[in-house]
Amino acid sequence: MERSDEALLERVARRDDDAFDVLVARYRERAHRIAWSILRNAEDARDLSQEAFIRLYRSAGSFRGSARVSTWFYRILVNLCLDHRRRRRWWDRFVDSGSGAGDTALLDRLPAAGVHPDDDLARGETMSRVWSAVDRLSSHQRAAVVLQLEGLPTSEIAEALGCSEATVRVHLHRALAALRKSLRET
Numbered sequence: 172m173e174r175s176d177e178a179l180l181e182r183v184a185r186r187d188d189d190a191f192d193v194l195v196a197r198y199r200e201r202a203h204r205i206a207w208s209i210l211r212n213a214e215d216a217r218d219l220s221q222e223a224f225i226r227l228y229r230s231a232g233s234f235r236g237s238a239r240v241s242t243w244f245y246r247i248l249v250n251l252c253l254d255h256r257r258r259r260r261w262w263d264r265f266v267d268s269g270s271g272a273g274d275t276a277l278l279d280r281l282p283a284a285g286v287h288p289d290d291d292l293a294r295g296e297t298m299s300r301v302w303s304a305v306d307r308l309s310s311h312q313r314a315a316v317v318l319q320l321e322g323l324p325t326s327e328i329a330e331a332l333g334c335s336e337a338t339v340r341v342h343l344h345r346a347l348a349a350l351r352k353s354l355r356e357t
Contacts, residue, residue, distance in 0.1 A: 176194065176197070176239065176240035176241060177236065177240055179191075179193055179194050179240075180194070180227075180231050180234055180240050181231075183227070183228060183231040184231040184232040184234070191224075191228055194224075194227070194240075194244075195224055198224075198241065198244060199220070199224075201321060202220040202223060202224070202244070202245075202248055203216055203217065203220045204321065205245065205248060205249070205252075205317055205318065205321060206219045206220045206223075206248060206251075206252050208305075208313070208317040208320070209249070209252040209253070209256070209310070209313055209314055209317055210252055210255065210256065211302070211306060215255060215259075219248070219251045219252055219255055220248065222251055223244065223247045223248040223251055226247050226251075227244055227247060230247075238327075238330045239327065241327075242323075242327045242330045242331055243330075245318065245323070245327070245331040246330060246331040246332070246333065249314050249318070249331050249332060250333075252314070253310045253311070253314065256310050257310070300354060301350070301354070303353075304349070304350050304353035304354055305350070307349070307353060308346050308349060308350070309342075311332060311334075311342050312342045312343075312345055312346035312349070313346070314331075314332060314342075315328055315332065315339050315342040315343050315346060316342075316343065316346050318331055318332075319343060325339050325340065
């Protein structure tokens with residue numbers, strides 16, 4: 172069985188479901204983490220991750236090979252998430268309901284229990300403050316931060332966001348400055 176993503180995607184373009192299953196297994200967890208980090212809603216993250224895989228399956232034949240398969244897939248996923256946030260923001264204003272109390276799935280992203288319960292409480296409070304600050308970033312800044320936390324290099328983040336590397340560095344710089352300011356204030 173081929174191991175490279177490109178070879179698997181070629182097989183997916185020929186509607187090889189086994190190759191598609193391998194790609195899904197390879198990227199499922201990271202796709203869900205990225206979507207959750209952008210959307211902050213577990214159900215929406217799950218839905219949009221699945222939608223991204225469906226789009227990957229349907230458009231596998233149009234992959235040009237100018238980027239890595241993972242970068243191409245992350246661009247699909249990030250665009251879906253950003254579009255969803257824009258639609259959601261419009262809808263929330265329309266129905267005047269706000270986005271609710273937030274997603275309790277944050278607890279699922281915290282590290283495993285430490286030695287002392289007070290440490291866990293402090294870590295949870297810190298993570299809550301950090302994610303609250305991340306929530307206040309612009310969509311592109313948040314996406315750039317999330318993709319960098321996932322270990323993507325600047326060049327791949329730029330391809331995923333459809334912008335230049337310089338723009339990614341600007342997004343990251345402004346996001347870091349905003350996070351520092353926000354965390355100092357709280």
